[in-house]
Amino acid sequence: MRPPAFWSAPKAGVLSGLLTPLSWLWRAGGAARRARITPFRPDIPVLCVGNAVLGGAGKTPVALSLAEALIQDGHRPHFLTRGYGGSAQGPHAVDLETDTAATVGDEALLLARTAPVWVAKDRAQGARAAQAAGASHIVMDDGFQNPGVAKTVSILVVDAQSGFGNGRIFPAGPLREPAAAALDRAGIVVVMGPFDAPVPPGIDAAGKAVVRASVVAAAPPLPPGTPCLAFAGIGRPEKFFATAEAIGLKLLRRRAFPDHHPYSEEDLRRLIQDARSRGARLITTEKDAVRVPPRYADDVTALPIVLEWQGGRSLYSVLKSVCPDVV
Template sequence: MPRLYDWLQATWYGERGGGWLRPCGVVFGLVSRWRRRAYQRGWLPAWRSSRTVVVVGNLTVGGTGKTPAVLWLAAELQARGWRVGIVTRGYRGTLRTAHRVTARHTAAESGDEAVLLWRRLQVPVAVGRDRCAAVRLLEADCDLIISDDGLQHFALWRDFEIALVDGSRGLGNGRCLPAGPLREPAGRLHEVDAVIVHGGDFAWPAALHMTLVPQAFVALADGQRRPPAAFAGRRALAVAAIGHPARFFRMLRQLGLEPREVPLPDHASITAATLRREPGLPLLMTEKDAVKCAAAARADAWYLEVAAEFSGEVAGLLARIEDAARRRAAGG
């Protein structure tokens, strides 16, 4: 699997061949375009919630920073008086039915992102492979529901769409799966309501730009907080099971660390063997990884807490979302 993953990354984002996959990518793009049109025209049924639904997703396979963006957006809308809820698929969670996350749910049951969102925000969070079923669980307590991912889940009607793009990798070679990293043709970016570019230099008209800023290292054992520069000049074992581990390792180097990198597939479990590696070095990980292994972590394990900062028409984005919510509340 690692070799296949490396080959695909080189094909999608580098100069390596893969031309024989192009016909498959063309077919995938045509099917995805037809499928979206079928939902738009009513040939396939899309369920519409009684509440405002905002989808935060992406066109590419892999991480683009959706969860930090959802954390920021939910906090901003909550501060403006909206009763905000979040739905997520609960990737790799063992619970098969849609459910609301509570203090008793673990990352193994509900998925790492769902548990992280609930712990950070303390807003209603529902998990379900069927996003419509998850949204139904929140309608009584929320007037605005954010879907973490799900841009291609057209069975859920949405009032507002936000697409994130990894600014350092862009849209890769611009081809659809399996020839490239795209879940839909690149032109889909012209159809969403807002585009957020995460880091890098990818250019898109009127896009907002997001940067993740380190806030603190937090001890898994007792919640002790240290400033981002606390480990500067030191070596550390760095573990990341996220969509783009290189971004986390790069951030650690920017903080002055020398990380011994352990990249893992997105949402992968952190095994006991991994936790025991390099006992003489501090163990550093992302917050998303921390929710999966807090109970088994060693005393010198820390996660890096980050916050999203934005530039561009932030006020305009929030105003447009609020306008959509008011129209829905008025029966629009």
Template sequence: MIERIWSGRSPLWLLLWPFSLLYGLVSGLIRLSYRRGWRRSWRAPLPVVVVGNLTAGGNGKTPVVIWLVQALQQRGLRPGVVSRGYGGKAEHYPLLVDHTTTALQAGDEPVLIAQRTGVPVAVAPKRREAVEALIAHHPVDLIITDDGLQHYALQRDIEIVVIDGVRRFGNGWWLPAGPMRERADRLASVDGIIVNGGIANAGEIAMSLQPAQAMNMQSGARCALAELTHVVAVAGIGHPPRFFATLKQQGLTPEAEIAFADHHAYSEAELQALTTARQTLLMTEKDAVKCRAFARDNWWYLPVDAELQGAALEPLLMQIVQRCAEQSGAGNKRTQ
């Protein structure tokens, strides 16, 4: 239903329109208060790169963060990642993610990023605290924030927006009548626009999610997706239809497709009840980080990797590298 409202296919968005005006007014005032200095923002001693979006729902930010970390590592930089840690409930903040940290503590996305990249990851509702914890405990050259485009309390050097290329901006209205956190004209002030799926416009960076081999959650064995039989597909991500569409594009037609809310906290009994002994449970990698502790031998997940291309890609990376070089040079002068 919400997809129909946000796309404009349902007239119910008109009933929510007054609330959207209020949302837009409040969010606009918040941003203005930081720009005018009425509220104080904090500048980190290292360059900060924000990977965020303008809309609610899954656009593919986390795969972009993983790709960006790896791309910058190849250029000799040492990134650290900070996150709000949505869905996690740590005993204390900031929380530095390590091999013992669970998704229940940190949230699924920070744990996934740490496992895939091996870089330092810190979680805190106040991102300044996460940044300070990273700098205090790890030799990092820059900070990448997973989400946080609207977190203006933290100043940033580079802003990257990820867009769902199929859904784009729906009816264009603020929440709750539409999907927008900020209006589309905000794109004029960002440094990079990455379009996940669909068709990228001029100046945008095209992105696709490429599936790897399926991995068994208990044994770590790998196999081609086509080798899995009697599949029940599960997705608790921002936009589950994208995962189901990916399976079909790879020639796999699940016997059932079950969508859960983003960041859903799975239980062992809940997932066991979804399949019979002859069926295979297949989920996203983001879901898998929450379920490994109680996985069964017929549970698998599908890793995906972001592939980016476009004329604007290399200049964006060079802008980040140059900003790090400038910051490093300024730091050296201060210590002399």
């Protein structure tokens, strides 16, 4: 799904107003779900990385960074994810040799490069499986609004530029729940984006520990000045395009697809033909690359990214200061 323009408008417009009654139903449904479910409480810490909006706030890079820091500190974290876009119901331990994005989703494949991953539509079952398999910590990629598992610490990721959009709940706006409710449950807030961008409204007033991060290219996969056709099917493709340009790549064309778009062979044939006609290379995100049909993998260059933490103050260092008993 591509987010409609009115979701990011500074003020709610006519269409948002017309959809507001449906947002009341969405909110009521979420409240009813939370009321009827008793969360499973694992015997190990559960660190949930999520967001308050639909779309790309940057939670997966944050979850990866957190797991990497835990591993460096001698822990054995396991990821828990729903496996959006995949067919596996779970609990299913992701196997990079046999699983594909069609079975476990693109995010699960990325996470599995760093630590064991459990895909489970029922998060409580997934948490039980991770605990039984010897995990020291569970890192939930998404699930901020899911009541199935009790969280030790909830980490809210907010995009610095889009913030909470027009402040309305889906479908009148991008919010999964009221921003105030999400901030109230958050132990730490990660603001993703340019360090000079103002903190989105409401965060400072919430009195939470705030850490800022920005996405940067890990290592330029192509020389600066290389003509490229960039394509991406993520929540905010423009963020990827900006990252590619920041390392000096010359983007002759930008192609945005819906988030989690399952690339067909026809998609790739057209992209390859377009790139060749322009004398350009195809470049995309690591998340998109795992959805490219295998026979076309050599025709596409993935741009690896890492997080840069403002002032060297990482999420993990803040977590250790705020919740020393957890890590």
